[in-house]
Structures are given as C-alpha cells and as structure tokens.
Amino acid sequence: MKRxxxxxxxxxxxxxxxxxxxxxxxxxxxxxxxxxQKIPIAVLGFQDEAKANRPDDRVAEVxxxxxxxxQIFAVADTAKLGxxxxxxxxxxxxxxxxxxxxxxxxxxxxxxxxxxxxLVLEGYVYDDVKNDGVVGKRYVGAPSVLRLMxxxxxxxxxxxxxxxxxxxxxKIAFVSEQGGSRELFVMDYDxxxxxxxxxxxxxxxxxxxxxxxxxxxxxxxxxxSKQTIDVIELATGKRSTVVSLAGLNITPxxxxxGSELAFATSHDGNSEIYxxxxxxxxLTRLTTHSSGDLSPSWSPTGREMVFVSDRGxxxxxxxxxxxxxxxxxxxxxxxxxxxxxxxxxxxxxAYVCRTEDKQYKLCVIAPDGQKRMQLTTxxxxxxSPSWSPxxRHLVFSSTNDGxxxxxxxxxxxxxxxRLTSGxxxxxSPSWSPx
Amino acid sequence: xxxxxxxxxxxxxxxxxxxxxxxxxxxETKSGSAEFEQGAAKPASPDKGPAGQGQGQGNGPLKxxxxxxxxxxxxxxxxxxxxxxxxxxxxxxARRQAEELQKDQAAxxxxxxxxxxxxxxxxxxxDDARQALILDAEWMKTNKSKSVIVEGHCDERGTQAYNLVLxxxxxxxxxxxxxxxxxxxxxxxxxxxxxxxxxCQDHAESCYQQNRRAHIVIKAx
Numbered sequence: 001m002k003r004x005x006x007x008x009x010x011x012x013x014x015x016x017x018x019x020x021x022x023x024x025x026x027x028x029x030x031x032x033x034x035x036x037q038k039i040p041i042a043v044l045g046f047q048d049e050a051k052a053n054r055p056d057d058r059v060a061e062v063x064x065x066x067x068x069x070x071q072i073f074a075v076a077d078t079a080k081l082g083x084x085x086x087x088x089x090x091x092x093x094x095x096x097x098x099x100x101x102x103x104x105x106x107x108x109x110x111x112x113x114x115x116x117x118x119l120v121l122e123g124y125v126y127d128d129v130k131n132d133g134v135v136g137k138r139y140v141g142a143p144s145v146l147r148l149m150x151x152x153x154x155x156x157x158x159x160x161x162x163x164x165x166x167x168x169x170x171k172i173a174f175v176s177e178q179g180g181s182r183e184l185f186v187m188d189y190d191x192x193x194x195x196x197x198x199x200x201x202x203x204x205x206x207x208x209x210x211x212x213x214x215x216x217x218x219x220x221x222x223x224x225s226k227q228t229i230d231v232i233e234l235a236t237g238k239r240s241t242v243v244s245l246a247g248l249n250i251t252p253x254x255x256x257x258g259s260e261l262a263f264a265t266s267h268d269g270n271s272e273i274y275x276x277x278x279x280x281x282x283l284t285r286l287t288t289h290s291s292g293d294l295s296p297s298w299s300p301t302g303r304e305m306v307f308v309s310d311r312g313x314x315x316x317x318x319x320x321x322x323x324x325x326x327x328x329x330x331x332x333x334x335x336x337x338x339x340x341x342x343x344x345x346x347x348x349x350a351y352v353c354r355t356e357d358k359q360y361k362l363c364v365i366a367p368d369g370q371k372r373m374q375l376t377t378x379x380x381x382x383x384s385p386s387w388s389p390x391x392r393h394l395v396f397s398s399t400n401d402g403x404x405x406x407x408x409x410x411x412x413x414x415x416x417x418r419l420t421s422g423x424x425x426x427x428s429p430s431w432s433p434x
Numbered sequence: 435x436x437x438x439x440x441x442x443x444x445x446x447x448x449x450x451x452x453x454x455x456x457x458x459x460x461x462e463t464k465s466g467s468a469e470f471e472q473g474a475a476k477p478a479s480p481d482k483g484p485a486g487q488g489q490g491q492g493n494g495p496l497k498x499x500x501x502x503x504x505x506x507x508x509x510x511x512x513x514x515x516x517x518x519x520x521x522x523x524x525x526x527x528a529r530r531q532a533e534e535l536q537k538d539q540a541a542x543x544x545x546x547x548x549x550x551x552x553x554x555x556x557x558x559x560x561d562d563a564r565q566a567l568i569l570d571a572e573w574m575k576t577n578k579s580k581s582v583i584v585e586g587h588c589d590e591r592g593t594q595a596y597n598l599v600l601x602x603x604x605x606x607x608x609x610x611x612x613x614x615x616x617x618x619x620x621x622x623x624x625x626x627x628x629x630x631x632x633x634c635q636d637h638a639e640s641c642y643q644q645n646r647r648a649h650i651v652i653k654a655x
Contacts, residue, residue, distance in 0.1 A: 120510075122508065124502055125499060132501070133501055133502070134501075134502045135499035135500060135501055135502055136499055136500065136502035136508050137499055137500070137508060137511065138507075138508040138509065138510050138511065139510070139511050139512075139513050140510050140511070140512050140513065141512060141513035141514060142514070145513050145514060148513055148514075149513045152496075152511070152513060155496055156496050156498070156499060159496040159498065160498065160499060165495060165496060166496070171519075181528065181532075182630060183522070184522075186519045195519045195521055196521060196522045197519060197520070197521070197522050198522050199522040199527070199528050200527055200528055200531060201527065201528025201529065201530075201531040201532045202528075202531050202532075202535065203627070203630050203631075205594065205630065206594070206595070222531075223531065223534055223535070224535070224538065224583050224585065224625050224651060225583050225623045225624075225625045227625075234519045234520065235519075235520060236520055237520030237521070237522065247602070248598055248599070248602055248626055250595060250598050250599075251595050264595075264599075266599075266602055271599045271602070292596075292599040292603070294595055294596065294598075294599055295593075295595045295596070308595070308596060310596075310599075314555070315593075315596050336555075336592065338592070338593040338595065338596045339593040339594070339595055339596070352592075352593050354592075358591075360591060360592060360593070379637075381590055381591055381592075381637075383593050383594055384593070384594060399590065399637060402637075427594060428594060
C-alpha cells in the first residue's frame with residue numbers, strides 16, 4: 001500500500017497538467033488543498049434574444065453555481081467589472097481587455113434564443129492567457145433541458161482547464177420517504193429534478209450505480225421477511241432480482257469494471273461478503289468469520305475492497321484483496337467505524353466514525369491507515385458517504401437540521417451545501433459516475 | 435529500477451483513469467436516441483421524431499470548445515436529458531404490499547405479544563426482555579397454529595448498513611431465547627429493519643430506547 005501515495009500524486013498531476021505547467025506536481029497533489037490556486041473566471045451574462053438587452057439570469061446562476069462547485073474556478077463578481085449587457089452582443093476586444101486587466105483569467109458569456117420549439121444556447125469563452133481567441137459551443141434542446149445544457153457548458157469549461165469530464169451532469173440516486181414507504185429517487189447532482197424510480201410501498205435501500213450508469217442495484221424488501229438485491233435499468237424502468245438468498249441481502253457495490261457485484265448476505269447465519277458475477281451469476285464467498293462482515297467498497301483498480309467487520313468487537317474498517325485474501329484492519333481510532341466509500345482517485349476512504357462524544361460524523365483515512373481526518377462536526381447523525389466521480393466532493397445524509405437530509409461537502413470538509421428541502425426523510429445517497 | 439517500473443504502470447493507470455468517463459460507451463452510442471428522452475424532458479420536437487436532429491453528442495463525452503470565427507456558425511450539440519430515468523410505475527404492487535403489512539399488524543395487535551428492548555449498541559437479552567419473552571413463549575405454546583416474525587430494530591444512531599446487521603442480531607437473540615423456552619424454531623422467522631422503521635422520531639434517548647427493540651409480528655394467514 002506504500003505505493004499508493006506517489007501514484008495518487010501522479011494521477012492528479014496528469015489530470016491537471018494542462019492547468020499550470022510546471023507547478024502541477026507541487027500544487028495539485030491535493031485538488032482541494034487550501035492553497036490550491038483557483039482560476040478566476042467571470043460569467044458576464046447570457047443575452048436572451050427574446051428579451052431585448054436583458055441577460056438571462058437562469059443560465060448565469062446555474063453556470064456560476066456549477067463553476068463554484070467544480071473547485072477549479074473562483075467566480076468573479078461581474079458587477080464590479082462594469083460590463084454592460086450591450087457589450088456582450090458582439091464582444092469587442094476592448095470589453096474583454098477590461099476583463100483580463102481586472103485580473104480575471106477567463107470570461108464566459110453567451111446567447112439564448114428560441115428556434116421553433118427548441119432553445120439554442122451559445123456559450124463563448126475568452127482567455128487572455130491561453131491566447132486562442134474566442135472559442136464557443138452551441139447547444140440545442142427542449143426548453144426543459146436548459147439546466148442540463150448549462151451543466152454541459154460548465155463541464156466543458158472544467159474540461160478545457162483540467163482535461164476532466166466534470167460533475168455538473170452527474171446524478172445522485174437516493175432514498176426518500178413517500179407516504180410511509182421508502183422509495184428510490186434519482187436527482188441532478190445539485191438537488192434539482194428528483195424523479196421517483198420505485199413505487200413498491202415498503203422499503204428500498206442503498207441504491208448503487210453501475211459504472212456505465214445504466215443500472216442501479218439496491219436492497220428491496222418484499223413484505224416483512226424477504227429481502228432481495230434488485231437492479232433497475234434506469235432508461236426503461238425494467239427491474240430484476242439478482243440476489244434472493246435467505247436472510248439479509250444488503251450493501252451492493254459494483255466493481256469498477258461492472259463485471260461483479262459485491263454485497264453482504266446473512267444466509268450463512270451471520271453477515272458475510274460475497275460477489276456475484278454479473279454475466280454468469282456465479283457467487284463467490286469472500287469472507288468467512290463468525291462476526292458480521294458488510295459494506296464492501298471497491299478500490300478504483302478493482303484489486304481491493306474496504307469493508308466493515310465487527311470481528312474485533314465494534315464495527316471497524318478492514319481491507320482485503322478482491323478475492324477475499326489478505327484481510328487486514330484499517331481503522332484503530334474509535335470504537336465505531338462503518339459505511340466506507342473508496343474514493344475514485346484511490347487516495348481516500350470516507351466513512352462514518354463515532355467521535356469521543358458519541359457523535360456519528362464523516363471521516364476520511366488514506367488506504368495505508370495514515371492521515372485520518374474528521375470532516376464534519378455537530379450533533380447530527382451523518383451516514384452513507386458517497387464520492388463524486390472527480391473525488392472532490394462527498395454526498396451524505398445527516399440529521400443536522402432535524403430531519404434526514406442530503407448534503408454535499410468538499411472532500412476537505414469545506415463548503416457544506418444542503419441538497420434536499422422539504423419531505424420527511426432522505427437517505428442512502430449514491431453519486432453517479434461521470 | 436523498481437520505482438521506474440512502478441511509475442510507468444502508474445502512468446498507464448493515470449491515463450486509464452482520465453479516460454474512465456469514456457468507458458460508458460453504451461451511453462454515448464445511444465445519445466440522441468429515443469432512450470434519452472425523459473418524461474420531464476419531453477422530446478424537443480415530436481415532429482422531428484424522437485431522435486431529434488441527431489447531430490452532436492449531447493450526452494457523450496465532452497468535445498472541447500471550437501474557435502468562434504466571426505461569420506462562422508458553431509456546430510450544434512443536441513441536448514436531451516443525460517441519464518434517462520424512467521419514472522416508477524405506480525402499479526398496485528405498493529397497495530398489495532401495504533395491505534399485507536396491515537393484516538400482519540392487525541393480527542398482532544389482538545394477540546398482545548410483548549416487544550423487548552435493548553441497550554445502546556447491544557443485542558444482549560436483558561432481564562426485563564426475558565420476562566416479556568416468557569409471556570410471548572406462553573402465547574406461542576397456546577396458539578400452536580401461529581407463526582411469527584421477530585423483527586430487529588435500532589435507533590437512528592449509527593449507519594444504515596451496520597444497523598441492519600445489528601437489528602438482525604437482536605432478532606436472532608430474541609428468537610434463540612424463545613427456542614430455549616420451547617417454541618419450535620420453524621414457527622419463528624427473523625427480519626431486520628435497522629433504523630428504517632422507528633416507532634419514535636425524536637432525537638433523544640427517550641425515543642432511542644423505544645426504537646432499540648425486537649418486535650414480534652404474527653404472520654397473517
């Protein structure tokens with residue numbers, strides 16, 4: 001595991017090399033380090049052709065929120081730049097020079113127009129440092145997908161500066177209470193457009209995305225005494241049961257290549273971790289212990305898993321090879337550590353730790369057992385951390401505001417943002433791949 | 435030497451990671467197809483067919499910006515909803531399940547079976563719980579045709595997943611004691627609801643202790 005540390009640096013370095021030559025290795029070892037130098041960007045506005053001389057705030061606001069969340073950009077206060085909407089129609093060098101003279105690296109603006117039933121969104125970027133002139137993108141779609149078009153423009157900006165795909169188009173699957181039952185939902189990463197995907201009338205739990213984003217696996221209750229792991233194909237709603245052993249069938253987790261589904265079942269008497277070959281349905285038992293083993297989470301290489309076991313008394317995190325060999329304990333601090341999630345970059349494992357004053361909070365630890373850090377504070381019960389595909393954010397549930405809600409937080413513990421409002425209970429979030 | 439080798443492997447891995455979003459081939463190739471239309475995001479122009487214009491890769495990997503030369507139109511990307519999500523069909527499955535649960539509940543309410551309670555983090559049967567289970571065992575011996583489900587529950591503290599395991603331990607501990615008291619194991623099934631079915635919603639110990647329970651439910655016939 002010693003090798004993991006230089007590897008992470010390298011991975012990050014490659015991903016961000018295009019950003020600032022020469023400084024990559026030094027600055028971007030941690031994308032969320034406090035001294036990470038963000039790129040100053042100004043969103044000048046989007047001119048709606050139907051509303052003469054008035055920029056469209058919807059696009060600008062969504063775009064600014066996306067850029068802020070990306071952690072790549074520092075969004076400048078455009079009001080201070082004194083750029084008038086009229087300057088945006090056909091941007092002159094003069095207007096853009098004013099932007100770059102003010103210390104902003106990149107300026108973004110655009111147009112919005114109707115064409116028959118479609119909205120046409122054009123986004124332009126000018127960057128004095130890159131010196132590649134004005135570049136742009138044109139998106140066409142139904143008015144109802146305006147947010148999505150804007151998210152795509154945001155991701156395109158992230159891509160331009162990092163080579164990464166961005167997270168503004170990702171989704172979050174979760175559980176929400178509906179009239180006494182707990183059902184599955186999928187929403188945009190920013191909490192918009194929730195959509196109910198199960199209506200079973202009882203309890204569905206722990207949705208997990210397949211790496212190709214086509215499927216969500218989850219635990220489904222069928223009456224009081226039967227519980228299975230089911231899979232929903234999102235595009236069609238088609239549903240199938242993939243694990244129906246006697247006892248608990250919980251905590252499904254797809255391998256990074258999607259070929260296997262690890263899960264925990266108690267059909268041997270106590271909870272053990274198995275994996276299911278998605279193609280030929282073959283089952284392989286991975287753990288053999290008289291205590292509870294559960295919550296497998298794969299390393300991004302697919303070679304290892306982190307899981308929970310109470311073989312030492314209370315629940316603690318353990319690592320093992322993906323074939324079940326080489327089991328070793330990862331966490332030693334505190335008497336309750338559970339719900340692990342291995343980051344997509346491989347460098348962190350997020351989990352729920354019980355603090356000395358018996359609070360359930362988010363912690364992270366490196367896979368070599370070093371650098372343990374508590375991310376959240378307060379009295380709410382935090383649960384079910386799940387990583388964004390860029391490894392810069394976590395989504396989790398918490399009772400911080402009384403009822404169970406979903407929150408997004410940067411992986412260094414900054415910028416807590418609540419994603420759900422209303423409702424009586426939201427839990428079990430799972431962030432989609434990019 | 436060893437390090438050099440490691441570095442090259444890592445380099446390859448790095449490249450893989452960066453390309454990882456491209457792994458969703460299936461999604462890319464389908465972009466622009468009917469599968470990407472969603473109820474909330476109605477097909478933009480039904481008259482053009484569900485595939486829309488089909489130009490661009492509205493949901494595929496990003497292509498990068500292109501130079502915006504004056505007088506030259508930018509190429510178009512058609513956007514439909516990125517990850518299509520079919521809305522749940524509110525079939526009568528939900529209603530059937532609810533009815534079934536209600537039947538169990540009604541049968542249980544009449545019988546007057548006792549729930550038992552547990553200490554924080556624990557699945558140990560307490561003395562009070564023993565007294566309650568002795569009464570439950572008596573009822574089971576009198577009502578020989580009945581089978582029950584022993585449900586294990588937890589308070590809201592701790593993780594969803596571990597609480598399901600803890601709830602099962604509680605249910606199994608209660609079942610073991612009932613078996614010890616002479617109830618046939620075949621009449622006792624176990625289930626765990628972890629922290630998903632609390633009877634009390636407050637964030638206080640008075641509530642927590644009511645939720646850390648094994649609840650005995652009669653299977654309706």
